[in-house]
Amino acid sequence: MAANTNSGDRGDPPPASGRQGAPANALSNLSHGSRLLRRDLVLLPCLSLLTVVVLLIAAELTARHFFFSYKYDSCVVKNQTIGLSFHPNCISHQKAAEGPWVTSQYNDCGYRTRESCGPKPKGTTRIALIGSSVSQGYLVDYDQTFSTRAANSLTGILGHRVEIQNLGRGKCLPICTFHRIDEALALKPDLLLMMISPFDVEHVDPAEIADRYNPIPPPDFIGETREPDTFKERLHQAFTESSAQAFARYLVFRNPATYVRLYMRNQELSEYVRPPFSPEFDKRLDAVELLLGEMAEKARAANVPFVLIEAPTYMQVSLLSIQTPPPGLDPYAFNRRLQQISERHGIVFIDVLSGFAHQPDPSKFFYIVDSHMNGDGDAIVARTLVEELLKYETPALSGRGPLPAQTASKN
Amino acid sequence: MTIASFSFLAFSLAVIVVYNAFPGALWRKWVLLIASIYFLSTFSHSLTAFIPFTAFLVLGYLSVYAMERPYTRRTYFLIVAAMLLLFFWLKKYTILPEFTFLRFVYTTLGLSYIFFRVMHLIIDAHDGNLGRKVGPLEYLNYTLNFTTLVSGPIQRYPEFIDQHLPSQRPPLTLIEMGRGLERVIMGFFKVNVMGLILSSLQGQAIARLSTDQPFTARVTTGATIAALYPIYLYFNFSGYTDIVIGIAAFLRIKLPENFDRPFAAENFLEFWSRWHITLSRWLKTYVYNPLLMTLMRRFPSPAVEPFLGVIAFFVTFFLIGYWHGRTSEFIFYGVLLGAGVSINKLYQIQMTRWMGRKPYKALCKNWMYQAVCRGLNFTFFCFYLLWFWSTWTDLASMSKTMQLPAQLLAWCSIFVISTIVLAAWEPIRAGALRVTWDGAPLLLSRYVRTVWGTALAMVVIAVMELLSTPAPDIVYKAF
Numbered sequence: 001m002a003a004n005t006n007s008g009d010r011g012d013p014p015p016a017s018g019r020q021g022a023p024a025n026a027l028s029n030l031s032h033g034s035r036l037l038r039r040d041l042v043l044l045p046c047l048s049l050l051t052v053v054v055l056l057i058a059a060e061l062t063a064r065h066f067f068f069s070y071k072y073d074s075c076v077v078k079n080q081t082i083g084l085s086f087h088p089n090c091i092s093h094q095k096a097a098e099g100p101w102v103t104s105q106y107n108d109c110g111y112r113t114r115e116s117c118g119p120k121p122k123g124t125t126r127i128a129l130i131g132s133s134v135s136q137g138y139l140v141d142y143d144q145t146f147s148t149r150a151a152n153s154l155t156g157i158l159g160h161r162v163e164i165q166n167l168g169r170g171k172c173l174p175i176c177t178f179h180r181i182d183e184a185l186a187l188k189p190d191l192l193l194m195m196i197s198p199f200d201v202e203h204v205d206p207a208e209i210a211d212r213y214n215p216i217p218p219p220d221f222i223g224e225t226r227e228p229d230t231f232k233e234r235l236h237q238a239f240t241e242s243s244a245q246a247f248a249r250y251l252v253f254r255n256p257a258t259y260v261r262l263y264m265r266n267q268e269l270s271e272y273v274r275p276p277f278s279p280e281f282d283k284r285l286d287a288v289e290l291l292l293g294e295m296a297e298k299a300r301a302a303n304v305p306f307v308l309i310e311a312p313t314y315m316q317v318s319l320l321s322i323q324t325p326p327p328g329l330d331p332y333a334f335n336r337r338l339q340q341i342s343e344r345h346g347i348v349f350i351d352v353l354s355g356f357a358h359q360p361d362p363s364k365f366f367y368i369v370d371s372h373m374n375g376d377g378d379a380i381v382a383r384t385l386v387e388e389l390l391k392y393e394t395p396a397l398s399g400r401g402p403l404p405a406q407t408a409s410k411n
Numbered sequence: 412m413t414i415a416s417f418s419f420l421a422f423s424l425a426v427i428v429v430y431n432a433f434p435g436a437l438w439r440k441w442v443l444l445i446a447s448i449y450f451l452s453t454f455s456h457s458l459t460a461f462i463p464f465t466a467f468l469v470l471g472y473l474s475v476y477a478m479e480r481p482y483t484r485r486t487y488f489l490i491v492a493a494m495l496l497l498f499f500w501l502k503k504y505t506i507l508p509e510f511t512f513l514r515f516v517y518t519t520l521g522l523s524y525i526f527f528r529v530m531h532l533i534i535d536a537h538d539g540n541l542g543r544k545v546g547p548l549e550y551l552n553y554t555l556n557f558t559t560l561v562s563g564p565i566q567r568y569p570e571f572i573d574q575h576l577p578s579q580r581p582p583l584t585l586i587e588m589g590r591g592l593e594r595v596i597m598g599f600f601k602v603n604v605m606g607l608i609l610s611s612l613q614g615q616a617i618a619r620l621s622t623d624q625p626f627t628a629r630v631t632t633g634a635t636i637a638a639l640y641p642i643y644l645y646f647n648f649s650g651y652t653d654i655v656i657g658i659a660a661f662l663r664i665k666l667p668e669n670f671d672r673p674f675a676a677e678n679f680l681e682f683w684s685r686w687h688i689t690l691s692r693w694l695k696t697y698v699y700n701p702l703l704m705t706l707m708r709r710f711p712s713p714a715v716e717p718f719l720g721v722i723a724f725f726v727t728f729f730l731i732g733y734w735h736g737r738t739s740e741f742i743f744y745g746v747l748l749g750a751g752v753s754i755n756k757l758y759q760i761q762m763t764r765w766m767g768r769k770p771y772k773a774l775c776k777n778w779m780y781q782a783v784c785r786g787l788n789f790t791f792f793c794f795y796l797l798w799f800w801s802t803w804t805d806l807a808s809m810s811k812t813m814q815l816p817a818q819l820l821a822w823c824s825i826f827v828i829s830t831i832v833l834a835a836w837e838p839i840r841a842g843a844l845r846v847t848w849d850g851a852p853l854l855l856s857r858y859v860r861t862v863w864g865t866a867l868a869m870v871v872i873a874v875m876e877l878l879s880t881p882a883p884d885i886v887y888k889a890f
Contacts (some may be wrong), residue, residue, distance in 0.1 A: 036585050044589075044861045051865040251877040 056244065063243035067250070069097035069370070071139070073170070075106055078218035082179050085169065086110035096139040096367040097246055099374055105142060112136055112145075112166040120188055124161040125154070125397065128184035130177045131195035134311035134373060135168025144375030149382035150389075157390065158397060165189065173203050175212055178291040185302045191394065192304045194295070196288070197311035198272035198334050199371075206287040246369045253368040256318035263315050264326065273315060275333040289341045296345040305394055308342050309385060310335055312353045314371055317362040320353075348392065355384030412453040414561060414651055414885055415602035417875070420595070422450065426557070427661040431583065436576045440548045443556065443575070443662075450557035455518045463501050463517045470497065471529035472550050478536035479544055487537050494533065498526045504737040521560040523734065523890050527693050528554050532568055534697055542569060549576070558659040562651055562887035564669045565689040574664045583663055589857070593864045594657030600867040601650025604874050607882040609643035622812055633813045633821035637793045638829070640800050644886055645673065648687070651885045674833060677775070677784040679755040682792065683728070690731065699727040721756045725749040732795075735890055740798045747795040778834070786830025793825055 075090035086106040095101045109117035120126045129135050129147050137145030147164040154162040165187050167180055177194065184192055228234040239245060253259045264270050271281040292308070299306035316331040325331075335351055342349035356365065356377075365377030373381070389397055412419050426446040430439055455461065474490045502519055503512050532550070535541045545553075545568070553571050616635040624632060649670040659666045669688050676682035683691050703723040710719060732745025762771045774780055797806060810818065844852040853859060 040857065041585075044857065047858055047861045048865040051862045052869060055866060055869050248873070248877050 059244040059247075060242055063247045067097045067243045067247045068095065069243070069246070070095045070101075071370075073104060075104065075110075076222055078222065080218065081215045082169075082172065082176050083216040083218045084171070084222065086112070094139055096370050096372070096374070097243065098250060098367045098369060099139060100141070102139060102141045109165075112142070112168065113147075113164065114142070115163045115165070117165055117187060121161070124163055125158070125191075126187060126189045127151070127162065127164045127191045127193050128187050128189035129164050129166045129168055129193045129195070130172075130180050130184050131168045131311070132172045132177070132197065132200050133168070133170035134197055135195040136166065136170055137168070137378065138170050139367060139370065139372050140375050140378055144378055146373075146378035146382040146385065149379060150385050153382060153386045154389070154397065157386070162397075164193070168195070173200055174288050174291050175204070175208060176216055178212060178295060179216065181295045181298050185298060185304060189304055191389075191397070192299050192306045193309065194292075194306070195309050195311050196338070198313055198316075200311075201281070201284050201288055201334075202269070202271065204284040204287050206283045209287045209290060212291065250369045253314075254363045256321050256362050259314065259368070260318050260322060260326065260329075264329075270315065270329075272313075272334040273319060273329045273331055275330050277333070277337070285337055285341070289344070292341060292347065293345045296347050300346065305348065305392075306346075307348045307350060307389070308338060309350045309352050309381075310338055311373070312356055312377070312381070314362060314366040314368055316353055317356045317359065317365060317377075320357050321359055321362045350385060350388040352381045352384040352388075355380045412450060414654055414888075415599055415882065419654075422446075423658045423661075427658070430662055434580065439575065440552055443552050444548060447552070447555040447557040447560065451518075451520070451555065451560065454520050457516070459515060460517045463513060464519065464522065467497060467501060467522065467529075468525070468551070468554060470494070471525070471532070471554065472545075472547060474529070475532045475536050475545050475550065478533055490533060491530070494526070494530060498522070502737055505739070520888065521562070524559065524561075524563045524565060525554050527563075527565045527690070528568070530697065531565075531693065535568070543572065556664075558655040558662070558664070559666060561655075562648070562885055562890070563687075563689055564652060564655075564667050565693050566667055570667075571664065575662075580663060583661065587660060587663075589861075591657040591660030593860060594653045594660065596657075596864050596868045596871065598650045598653030598655075598657060599871045599875075601646040601653060602885070603650075603871055603882040605646040606643060606650060607874065607878070609639050609646060610883045613639040613643060617809075620809060620812055626817060629813055629817045630820045630824060633809070633817060634824045634828075636809070637797065637821065638825045641789070641792050641796055644796070644800075645670070647883065647886050651887070674789055675785065675837065676788055677781050678759075678788055679751045679791065680724075682788055683731075683752075694727050694731060698730060699723050702726055717756075717760045721753050721760075724752040724756055728752045735799060738802075740802060744795060744798040747798065751791060751795065782830050782834035785833040786826050789829040789833065790822060790826040794822070 071094055073086070073092045073094060075086045075092040076084050077087045079085035086104075088106060088108050088110045090106045090110070092104045093101055094104060104112060105114070107113050107115065107117055111117055135147070137147060142148055145166070147166045147168075151162050151164040165184075167184055169176070172180070174196065177196075181192075228237050252262070271278055277285065296306050316334075319325045319329055319331040332351075332353065335353055339349045339351070341347075356362065359365070359380075365373060365380065367374050412422065426442065430442045430446075432438075451461075471494065474494060477486065477490060500507055500511065501513075501517075501522060503509075532541070532545060532553075536545065549572060552575060553568055556571070559566060613636060616632050616639065620629065620632045620636065622629075652669040656666045656668070667689050669690075671685040671688060673682055673686040676685050703719060706719040706723060707716065726749070728751070729745040729749035732748040733741055735741050735744065759771075762774075766774065801809075813821065843854055846853045848856055
């Protein structure tokens, strides 16, 4: 009963001094000398620092092995009209750190679609999809992209073949999409579908809108990363591309509340959930509206219904999942503005964000470090899109009448 | 404020700086008191919640004060009984009628440990063992000391005062600070990393257990559920102890150790001299010894003396068990503890009689016998802890899901695996410590410990900052 036990009796080294029966205390006394040597004042901090460095390197190497990402698309080629496009009949492979390897296969026009972009087969409904990386299904396996899922679902429901020619391309900002409207309409689609994300709008430069009819010059460099010029850039790149850092972010961002809290620190990146929008963001949206207006005119002239959907972000979906989101944040603010713009130009706006409401774990639907949607997220977009599309009476999708937007007059 | 949190570290750092800023004893008394009251206030924002707690402290002080004045023996027993009753009443033990309990919400954080300290003061003041008068500031410093308030360790008053208010303070050397920091890091690692992992694994196993599982899976799951909790509890409680011992070292207060490699114990009795050591010592001093003396006076025959020890052990360990909680689960937990210690003691008596003292001692030194005893001790610990962390309803449900054959096989598995693991661990540990450098074990050199401590600190920071799942709070905080 609480008898003092001498650890030395059990074959352990005896304590140098102090009480018996307390190995932790004994450990303290068993350091090599109870006096700190002068060399230790330098040696111990250096050892500590070295341990930190070794552990960081080990963490980085481990993360690179288990949290490997490869985002370079070898099918990307320079394009004198829209900057970049995909090489026709090309296959490439990419991998998000949090996801599996995916194959990107491009058809004879360089679109991410299995079906040929040639003349529309008889009895087939063709939808042309334009937009940026989320439309493309970036980092998502072909069969899991929302465009493929939606096409398959519509084919099953309508009883005739529905194909989606996916013209989506990563980093194709609204002005690039604007350039692709003629290309999309040339496919003789039954419906024109455009997806836009808040990130696309954030990158719009209103000053460039005046030059919107000029071709977009291709960039000097097509590759995963540009070689840094200076040591400072090299250091910055090493940190931003660190797999350990990405893994750390992955762990932190899995919690929607934490993600929202950290994301809000970046005022510029979180503009689209903070109504009223800042004058800068409003100018960007005005520029997008100008482009959408002209695109709607062209679609109307070609007698093609024009549908706009928003690419939901992890931020918006996280806000939907938090029971008490921070005050002043509105996940639907960006949606509402797109809805207003669409109404003004006779475009049908479909809200796919609502499909993510009441989802307890939003991290399931995104590559949260990369920020793109994954296959599960695309499934929700596809389901909501199909449900909403079928509500409209369009000849292509039901054969009963035109889409309301088709007849809506521009305000 | 959670002990194993960065906010507690920041708070402690502030206290350490202020406490050590001036050499005066009065300064230290007030700093420790204000710090402890602030720490206590973080657990409730309602002043009324502290009224019963304060009343207990005041009555405790008045009792100690009374013991320092002339009084009758009857008064002493009345005071002891009153304090006991007050403690049971405030903690709402089910042996008391429920209608007598206070109806408003009040804090009892650390009340059990305050009770132990106050009883120590009363009894030792009565016996004249304190060697000094207890002033109100010293009393509050001792009972409310924020480093021991939540879950001990239970330090003796003379030791505390000698370290807190000495005439000559020992210098706070870099080595002492390094050792303190090492303990804090180790404590954080135990609570926030090991505790988190083990409790998560046990939680997953509980969720997994179902009648749909194949027989072998049910055995594995059941064994995992029962075996992980003791290991988790060890990391949780010893981690807490490491943290507070480390923090107190910066205040130049040397808190007593609470753990001494408990799973290396070869029997029940030895286990409890290595687990929650300060509680065992307290009960030995204030329950076991007086009770045994009383019994020996009542039954003076040498033939029954060993059996009187068994009775005293049973009562003491029953109280250890029952102290943990006020429900019937803890009464049964106490009965199991009492039965365990009694059987252990009777076995020792019988074996000594049967084999003779020397052969029995020789048998106890046999490595295979030691290994089996360690395995048996661990398995029994896993068994009686079921009533510590679970309820009758949960136990019935788990038992129904497992069925008897799977249960028996699960306990056999725990026994076999723990025997093998603990048997292997001891020579591995001894072998590692035999590697020496500069005349002492290499693993214990400050260079290796610096590397180890830094690595643990990095893991702790990574886990605490990156994982959104907080580690479970200190289990003993609830007692």
